[in-house]
Amino acid sequence: MKIALVSEHATPLPAHKGEPTCGDSVHVAALARHLAKNGHRVTVYARCSDAESAGRSRMGRGVAVEHLTAGPARPLGTDEEAEHTGAFAKALAGALAEDTPDVVHAFGWTSGLAALSALRGLTEQRPPLVQTFHSLNVAEQRAGLPGRTERVRLEAAIAGRADAVVVDSADQRFELARMGLPRPRVSVVPYGVDTDQFLPEGGTAAGPWRGRREQRTRIISVTGLGPESGADTLIRSMARVPDAELVIVGGPSSENLAIDPDARRLELVAKEAGVDERVTLLGSVDRKELPRLLRSADVYASAALYDPYGGAVLEAMACGLPVVATAVGGVTGAVLDGTTGVLLRQARPDSLARVLRHLAADSTTRTAYGIAGADRAASRFGWQRVAAETERVYSRVLPMEEEMPMAVGDDAH
Incomplete structure (x- = not known):
């Protein structure tokens, strides 16, 4: 089976320089690898954002990455992303005509727009299109994020024209149903976690904790530093959890934290709340170091306004941490309230401090949540299972004579 993964603004190629970090890139990289392991030939099509990576590269056995020239060879800002989709679609049309796949799977609305345009130009039999929305603007607006009327319209049009739609959570399927898309057209395939890398057993990180474990409960969060990240709320909650310390992982590198406006704003929040000596902004870390850092904590917390992936929560669960998180996006499908952690409406x-104080004082509950979370992450959210469920979506849209065989192990799920 020849599979084309279209990911205009994300690419798995950074795996050669350390693991990719953005949610889209992690998803595409992991899915491509596991589809290839199941015997399929996968090509990822992405926009060239680095002159050194132009052209075709081999990511691994059975996986190639094709960087298509469309606009400047540099990363684009959010407001620029749609500007070069027309050029990307034209380059994609030529690539698909030269090597036509059996199925095309697009990630994100601009990729879906480009894929629809490219497929219209094929003179031979058009391969089916599967569309993944990691995030929908209507859902973002409900979380208080900026609204983009044109994007809402295009997301609805893309969903209506795709042969199948894949979303990360039941919440997104509900949003698409409100937009008029029949529920049978939409499959929920959750975001995944690398349970070979993120697991309860293994080493822990000594730093950056400021107190000994017996002195303070260690709370960790992996998130951005902007207002939508909820980092402000996490820091303010620490004033009500006096025997705990908080480490926030994310944002720019540690060398650039001092000049980052969001980091400076959060440092001021911590000082005003009187918790600056118990809060550490760590900056971004190498993903290879992240499991050790997570295992060194006692509780994982997230106060994000919107989290379409839930990937950081899954990684914490896989490392055996109890989770306290806002019930948004992909988090709602990952955390079982009262079993693997606690979900908060707001x-x-x-309210965050109340739950954190309870967990800080109850090691038995922390342990029970952690064990249940690690088991749930390994059994439900491993990338192998995510790839198998994605294959089943492909099989439903393929012509009967081309229907792919069931991947090894599918019947075990």
């Missing part, structure tokens, strides 16, 4: 400093 993340306010007082």
